[in-house]
Amino acid sequence: MKAMVAEPPKRNSVKLVEIPKPLPKQGQVLLKTLSVGIDGTDREINEGIYGSPPSGSRYLVLGHEALARVQEVGDQVENFSEGDVVVPTVRRPCKENCLNCRTGISDFCLTGNYFEHGIYKLHGFASEYAVSDADFLIRIPPELGNLAVLLEPLSIVEKAVTQSFKIQERMMWKPKRAFVVGAGPLGLLATMILRLKGLEVYAAATREKESLKAKIVRNVGGTYVNVRETPIKTLEEKFDIVIEATGRVEAALEALSLLGPNSVMCFLGVYREKRACEEFGKVLTNMVLGNRLMFGSVSSNKSHFEMGIKDMLEIKRRYKDALNRLITRKLHLSDFEQAFRSEREDVKTIIHFK
Numbered sequence: 001m002k003a004m005v006a007e008p009p010k011r012n013s014v015k016l017v018e019i020p021k022p023l024p025k026q027g028q029v030l031l032k033t034l035s036v037g038i039d040g041t042d043r044e045i046n047e048g049i050y051g052s053p054p055s056g057s058r059y060l061v062l063g064h065e066a067l068a069r070v071q072e073v074g075d076q077v078e079n080f081s082e083g084d085v086v087v088p089t090v091r092r093p094c095k096e097n098c099l100n101c102r103t104g105i106s107d108f109c110l111t112g113n114y115f116e117h118g119i120y121k122l123h124g125f126a127s128e129y130a131v132s133d134a135d136f137l138i139r140i141p142p143e144l145g146n147l148a149v150l151l152e153p154l155s156i157v158e159k160a161v162t163q164s165f166k167i168q169e170r171m172m173w174k175p176k177r178a179f180v181v182g183a184g185p186l187g188l189l190a191t192m193i194l195r196l197k198g199l200e201v202y203a204a205a206t207r208e209k210e211s212l213k214a215k216i217v218r219n220v221g222g223t224y225v226n227v228r229e230t231p232i233k234t235l236e237e238k239f240d241i242v243i244e245a246t247g248r249v250e251a252a253l254e255a256l257s258l259l260g261p262n263s264v265m266c267f268l269g270v271y272r273e274k275r276a277c278e279e280f281g282k283v284l285t286n287m288v289l290g291n292r293l294m295f296g297s298v299s300s301n302k303s304h305f306e307m308g309i310k311d312m313l314e315i316k317r318r319y320k321d322a323l324n325r326l327i328t329r330k331l332h333l334s335d336f337e338q339a340f341r342s343e344r345e346d347v348k349t350i351i352h353f354k
């Protein structure tokens with residue numbers, strides 16, 4: 001069968017290869033992949049700065065954002081049967097099966113020895129067939145159709161927002177205004193989820209006001225800020241919740257100025273490590289004097305995928321085709337190389353498997 005693989009830490013190693021079709025073991029299902037989404041992590045794996053093949057393998061099958069159909073079930077699989085449409089979660093429990101891993105929250109793994117499909121020591125789903133443990137599959141209602149390929153990135157946002165609200169239970173908190181830094185798939189999905197929560201949402205990026213990203217923000221009732229015209233540090237407004245989804249140190253530091261009293265800021269990027277902040281003392285004092293809180297969030301668990309399904313249905317109901325508009329490129333597997341070249345107006349690229 002055909003598979004899209006990379007060989008980290010080799011640079012630009014993504015390619016299509018023929019590999020043997022996997023067999024489902026006990027508790028596993030064989031999946032027929034329908035489509036995979038490509039994101040920054042896939043591009044970083046292709047750049048050789050991230051990712052690790054399974055032990056004993058030279059290559060890593062990519063694809064952690066997947067939509068698939070159950071083709072065959074292994075022994076002792078009772079909840080799924082042939083033909084079910086599913087999205088697999090990404091992270092699997094660590095070898096030690098730590099406290100958090102064994103209670104279903106491996107996104108908070110304590111040992112760091114977890115596995116991640118398509119990223120870290122487990123093959124992904126960018127192949128004609130793939131296997132997954134049945135316990136980590138999310139069943140997709142038919143009305144979501146192909147849009148469910150967005151469920152994995154949405155689960156990242158669901159975790160970020162849920163954690164923000166949970167952390168803020170440290171006091172009485174009724175947030176009114178949110179600011180999202182970045183309008184890639186995560187930023188736009190965060191804008192939608194915060195709008196569903198009834199917040200006034202600003203989303204900022206470098207595209208002009210007539211760009212697709214700006215239109216999607218307005219489409220869901222948000223306010224778009226073009227930071228080339230209106231730099232973040234010139235904004236006077238303060239916000240209760242800030243989500244950083246650019247992965248850029250400069251943007252992240254600038255956004256600290258948006259934090260109002262008792263607010264929370266969530267970081268979702270992987271940042272370049274060697275950037276100093278000249279005013280770090282001021283940042284720290286500001287955190288203290290305003291009871292402000294910053295935290296990072298990575299990965300997600302089944303509960304966030306399940307929240308994502310409910311919210312996708314609600315986004316469809318309220319904002320019609322807002323989710324469809326995020327999918328800007330649909331490629332066939334044979335054109336996979338295009339997915340690793342960025343295009344100016346691209347939001348989310350999907351690769352179809354036929």
Ligand SMILES: [Zn+2]
Nearest residue numbers: 094098101109
């Ligand atoms: Zn663990």
